[in-house]
Amino acid sequence: MRAATLKLSTLSYAVLGLVARRRMTGYDIARIMRLPVGFFWQARHGQIYPELARLERLGLVSHTVVPQTQRPDKKLYAITATGRRELRRWLLEPVELVPRGDPLVLKAYSIWAVQPAKAATLFREQERRHAERLKEYKRRLKAQEAQWGSTAEDPSSPRFGDRVTLLRGIGFEREYRAWCRWVADRLDQRGAGQPTGRGKAQAARPAGRRT
């Protein structure tokens, strides 16, 4: 039954992982890929609809049409037994460390080429944005805990997946914010020959657990 050309991309598995949770439409997937999943994997509907068609040709998902009167008909997709097997296989496959490009870190690499005081503004702004996102993630975590309690600690519940990814987001943002703050502090301290007069001593490195 399995098609000869089973060449799947990471997007394929992102989609499979979603339809493995519950039946959903391409529109649902696109919506989820904007927010909660969007924090660690993104896709637009322009990619999702063709991908669903491809997965169906390969026998990994199937759909049923749900007629609607006042809206276009829906296609509800579900994962097949083959699809679930393939998802499980991929899940346990080891992952390569492939760092994704971060434009701010790229800018940091060339930061010596601009006036420190101006550069500091960029990093303060970025610190603010990451602090905001951190706050949002924490809010979500609290909401999860209030709604699900300890079921999110059971590794065989999808809640567990939601929880661990969110905790990754929180760790990431906390660390990123600390780095931005430290870079900005350094730039202000030595910037443009103007002593800032701030009383606090500057740390030699960003805050972080010592290991």
Added chain:
Amino acid sequence: MRAATLKLSTLSYAVLGLVARRRMTGYDIARIMRLPVGFFWQARHGQIYPELARLERLGLVSHTVVPQTQRPDKKLYAITATGRRELRRWLLEPVELVPRGDPLVLKAYSIWAVQPAKAATLFREQERRHAERLKEYKRRLKAQEAQWGSTAEDPSSPRFGDRVTLLRGIGFEREYRAWCRWVADRLDQRGAGQPTGRGKAQAARPAGRRT
């Protein structure tokens, strides 16, 4: 002088940032993009040579041919005044928060679909790899400090760029490792109904500064 179609990609600025440090060949750029810079931005020579040609057409870099007898001739590229202006402009431009996909986090989202004990292996393996990379970054930081001393703390020195990007890498890897370990511990604790008998209490969340 500035060409009408000045539409640059992030890669363009990565290349400009490198030739702003010192004159170099496409081959040099490709090599640096594998290692130090490759940790936060990657590009292969298949992308770099056409990009250099494009930047030269736009007047942002220029090259001189260095004849060699026993190797192919080199093209040494340097940034122009226009290129430096454009690089500075980009550097101070605010950055959008667009996190790129992390396949391990994507797997974590679906981790409920496989046996916890098997999943734990994946995360232990990943923890090991990130610990290795962390060690490598720390080694590089020590080497930098030994070689350059406090010049790397001057924000107008390229060393500063090297240092802050490396410190970002260290923070990232430290945080990532802690997360992997925590997920693996959770999976082992509740996994497959087998009590592990380990004496240590399991933390409710990954270790991290409380803020």
Added chain:
DNA sequence: GGACGCATGTAATAGGTTACATGATTAC
């Protein structure tokens, strides 16, 4: 003899974004 480093380039393919295309319902 084979792999690796130096040195440049192009072509085919894969992956991903943006815009085009349609159309009803609801909320401001």
Added chain:
DNA sequence: GTAATCATGTAACCTATTACATGCGTCC
């Protein structure tokens, strides 16, 4: 009226990877 949500799909375009193409010198 105008924007947002629901709902699907395609086409043009840009970005990035991999493979093809060449060729000498050095090290094991």
